[in-house]
Amino acid sequence: LLSVISHDLRTPIANLRGTLNLVRDGQLSKEEVTVICEAIDHRLKLSADALENLLRWGKAQLVSQAFAPTNVLVAFLVDQVLEQLRVDIRRKNIMVINDLSYAFTCWADRDQLEVILRNIITNAVKFTRDGGTIEINGRIEANSVILIVKDFGVGMSPEQIGKLFTPGRNNSTRGTNREAGTGIGLILTKEMIVANKGDIRVESELEKGTTFLITVPTGGVVQAEGLSVNCREGARVSLIEVSQGFIEVFNG
Numbered sequence: 001l002l003s004v005i006s007h008d009l010r011t012p013i014a015n016l017r018g019t020l021n022l023v024r025d026g027q028l029s030k031e032e033v034t035v036i037c038e039a040i041d042h043r044l045k046l047s048a049d050a051l052e053n054l055l056r057w058g059k060a061q062l063v064s065q066a067f068a069p070t071n072v073l074v075a076f077l078v079d080q081v082l083e084q085l086r087v088d089i090r091r092k093n094i095m096v097i098n099d100l101s102y103a104f105t106c107w108a109d110r111d112q113l114e115v116i117l118r119n120i121i122t123n124a125v126k127f128t129r130d131g132g133t134i135e136i137n138g139r140i141e142a143n144s145v146i147l148i149v150k151d152f153g154v155g156m157s158p159e160q161i162g163k164l165f166t167p168g169r170n171n172s173t174r175g176t177n178r179e180a181g182t183g184i185g186l187i188l189t190k191e192m193i194v195a196n197k198g199d200i201r202v203e204s205e206l207e208k209g210t211t212f213l214i215t216v217p218t219g220g221v222v223q224a225e226g227l228s229v230n231c232r233e234g235a236r237v238s239l240i241e242v243s244q245g246f247i248e249v250f251n252g
Contacts, residue, residue: 016040045087067195071219072110074147075100078136081117085125092130092177096121099137105219106145112192113216119185120149120212126175127153127210144198144215152209161202165190 019036022028028036078098082089089096106113124134128151135150154176156164164186193200196216204210 016044067109067112069107069109069196071105072108072113073102074104074106074113074138074145075102077110077114078117078121081114081121084118085121088122088125092125092128092132094125094128094130094132094134096134097136099135100147101138103140104138104145104147106147107217107219108196108198109192112196116189116192116214117147117149119189120214123186123212124149124151124153124210127151127155127173129153129176140218143218145218147214147216148211149214150209150211155206155208155210156202156204157206161204164202165200 019028019033019040023033075098078100082096082098121134121136128134133152136148137150138145138147140146160173166187190200193214193216198214198216200215201213202210203213
């Protein structure tokens, strides 16, 4: 696993050094520099995400992480994660439908839930084809909230699903645009979900897409910007549409 991660971290750095040498020697045109720099910038971002996941996972193996559960307004948190992934979503012209209700409050460590959602949604973006769609919604069952992230991308075989959360194996598959990964993100995701007294399930079919179902305890009533939100009341729909290089948000 470490050899895979080290390779993914070294590659963009080596590419950057090579590009700088070519620029210094005057061997690249301005247009070529622009194109290459955009590609390297994207790869560096992926490497930074992989490094962050690796550091979080390594810390979890060495020390007991501080766990601070609180009521979390999930729909707002999802919007924040989508904003973080705006560039990747726009690059592939993906439509993301956030159909989560204001009602969805859960009892979890907010920082850990943000990492969980970012890893799952990043995975959906990675395996969604250009111009595709990702749906985010949820439901309440007994004392649990089930968060659902569904893509209509390449899907997985039962064998691939069985390897997703297994440490020490190279479970990463390249995305629809050849996006690389290490597999450490989903391993960290499951560990954090378990720490939050939750569970994660995966449903997938090749060429039809993948659905991640995250179960966490429900929250209570939350005061946010003067609005009282109960975990069983309210409704909210946000549509993030990415086209022509911009994002529109519709609430209703």
